[in-house]
Amino acid sequence: SYDLTQPPSVSVSPGQTASIACSGDKLGNKYVSWYQQKPGQSPVLVIYQDTKRPSGIPDRFSGSNSGNTATLTISGTQAMDEADYYCQAWDSSTYWVFGGGTRLTVL
């Protein structure tokens, strides 16, 4: 099976930049997406195909993917960004695989 690893938690001060990593073997060869999930809500797609933002997602959210690591970056983090974030990889053999999730705390 294919595994994705995320840090359990990341803390950031308001206005600063938060980075959440997602690692997996040759992850750069797969499409990576990122989801934001707030308590009691369904996940929301914030980054797809490594770097693309869906309409309606603020441009402070950005993504990258190379080698064995994909990264979600939130610039100018706001209190409303506090949530759980999940990476998800796709390829034609494994389909969807999720990371374990990262709780982002805005202190």
Next chain:
Amino acid sequence: QVQLVQSAAEVKKPGASVKVSCKASGYTFTHYEINWVRQAPGQGLEWMGWMNPNSGKTVYAQKFQGRVTMTKSTSISTAYMELHSLRSEDTAVYYCARGTYSGDHWGQGTPVTVSS
């Protein structure tokens, strides 16, 4: 606007089956795959499988093979996920999500509780 509306919460006994529905609107149902994802209480997201609503082709995660069935009714733009031989560890919120490489729209979730 695109919407995926799921069926209501279920309570089942161990050994039973549950069937969750996901009704699509706001787009052509047969043009996008439907994935099923579950989330146990306090846990992360877990992919269960994928269905092509046009062909009916399915791909199931290895963990669920033999215990899950994904079907569709094109006439009413609805996808279904049935999980058999339920055990307490299947207690979770079950989501449907539209898309191939990623889920751009998700249902509201269906809580399923398995308890004797």
